[in-house]
Amino acid sequence: MRDFVERVVEKLSVGENKDRVSVVQYSREAEVHFSLNTHRTREDVMDAVRGLRHRGGRPLNTGAALQYVMDNVFTNSTGSRRLQGVPQILILLAGGRSFDNVDTSASALKQRGIFVFAIGSRTSDSRELQRLSFEPSYALSVSDFSGLDTVQEQISSLMSTAAPKVGFLHRILTSRDVVFLLDATDATRSDFPAVQDFVQRVVETLLVDEKKDRVSVVQYSRDPAVQFYLNTYMTKDEILNAVRNLRHKGGRSLNTGAALQYLRENVFTASSGSRRLEGVPQVLILLSSGRSADSVDAPASALKQMGILTFAVGSRGSDSRELQRISHKPTSAFTVAEFTDLSSVPQQLLASLEALPIDVTPETPTDSGTSIMQPFRCHSRTPFTSL
Incomplete structure (x- = not known):
């Protein structure tokens, strides 16, 4: 030996x-x-x-x-x-x-x-x-x-x-598609600046680039509304500026199940900038202030089957068991008393993001422009x- x-x-x-x-x-x-x-x-x-x-x-x-x-x-x-x-x-x-x-x-x-x-x-x-x-x-x-x-x-x-x-694996290891799904019901109007601050602090830690991290933001209440897609902005400054300029959507009903289904069909797609089929980790960060008015089980399960890694953050009005069912694993669900306390979450969340698994099954690209060691x-x- x-x-x-x-x-x-x-x-x-x-x-x-x-x-x-x-x-x-x-x-x-x-x-x-x-x-x-x-x-x-x-x-x-x-x-x-x-x-x-x-x-x-x-x-x-x-x-x-x-x-x-x-x-x-x-x-x-x-x-x-x-x-x-x-x-x-x-x-x-x-x-x-x-x-x-x-x-x-x-x-x-x-x-x-x-x-x-x-x-x-x-x-x-x-x-x-x-x-x-x-x-x-x-x-x-x-x-x-x-x-x-x-x-x-x-x-x-x-x-x-x-x-x-x-080179292919390194691109996967250093790339993520991150989607924020934000509760924009009337109940979160006063907390919305804290929500924006939370998103900005997470984005600050990312390496935003077309070939590295990509970010999308969606607000939802009764219906979801995409603020920008994964392929809308390719620089960190553009994303931070877009987050600062967000306007609270409003709405009375909280249909988390419908919002998750919408993401599956309209955001985690190649046409919207998702690189899921290339093996890049797909991350969903959900902020929810209460229990969903519709069922979350089927759409949450569908996202898990697609390999979407969901982290759910709820306030005390949320259903902790529902958050755990939505998350890709129970320990990926977090709770704060109020959204104004979100400052305590990023470090836990970032530690979880750093430990993300990668999918190494896609075939190796044969692009001659790839640098080979x-x-x-x-x-x-x-x-x-x-x-």
């Missing part, structure tokens, strides 16, 4: 602004030997690899190790440049079937755009290796680890095929295990 890692590292251009390498061993628990920002030269990495000592232990908890790597290795503080679009690669060597469940952590790594290559021995579970890998074809097997040299070229080739996907210009992340 050490020889295998050395041969991979020999092909890298290690440097602070080039390739970075980290190594982890695991059995029952994971242990980081060095992080992505520990060594800045190939010689230092090679010396560290040669100095590795077998960790030992039982059982083999691959699921927990993957979670550990995600939480403690692929992070800004430990040298990961994931959010800057640098390819993130995890090479896993597993000598048997995992004692714990791997599906949740493997899925989470894929959602973050981390390319996982799983290499197993004859005692490994081939189907588990495929589930662990970013794609089933990224799973490789050897009779035993003394034969790892036979898959060295395969790994290099597969990493080369992964590289063209990086070199195959090994990456974070290489190698957990070791032993039987």
Whole structure:
């Protein structure tokens, strides 16, 4: 295993602004030997690899190790440049079937755009290796680890095929389509400046651009009214100016269900600027001051099926259970006493937005204008295990 890692590292251009390498061993628990920002030269990495000592232990908890790597290795503080679009690669060597469940952590790594290559021995579970890998074809097997040299070229080739996907994944990771659905009934008239301020503070945190974040605002009461679509404004200043100039719509009845249905059919669409079919996360932030006069269940379910990530913010007049049913998960529902207290919400909301999953299923665009990184210009992340 050490020889295998050395041969991979020999092909890298290690440097602070080039390739970075980290190594982890695991059995029952994971242990980081060095992080992505520990060594800045190939010689230092090679010396560290040669100095590795077998960790030992039982059982083999691959699921927990993957979670550990995600939480403690692929992070800004430990040298990961994931959010800057640098390819993130995890090479896993597993000598048997995992004692714990791997599906949740493997899925989470894929959602973050981390390319996982799983290499197993004859005692490994081939189907588990495929589930662990970013794609089933990224799973490789050897009779035993003394034969790892036979898959060295395969790994290099597969990493080369992964590289063209990086620009696409980076665009997804740094892009969001954000729609605000604002309760504009008569009951919220005096609170409307606080609502506008809330929207402005969220927009201030976004990277607004045609190829990055896009924003739409809709007011509703009995009927919804689009103030601007996702493709109306392409700069932050334009959006902030439009939000400042909003005029309260008014209306007596609060038909949240009809408004959600309207968004599905008229706002989260390609013609209105939505990039849902390209895999860009779709975010809906709902502000509601009371219980809906119509049913929200069917339209909320339809939005979830489309992959819309809904965050619902209600005042004390709202139905907390209704807000939870509307949200893409119960913890994405927030409540404040009054809309004048909305200042307490953005930090919670922004933390949730940063943890958004991404959809990595759309096909990679073949646009020749896309910038492609070199195959090994990456974070290489190698957990070791032993039987």
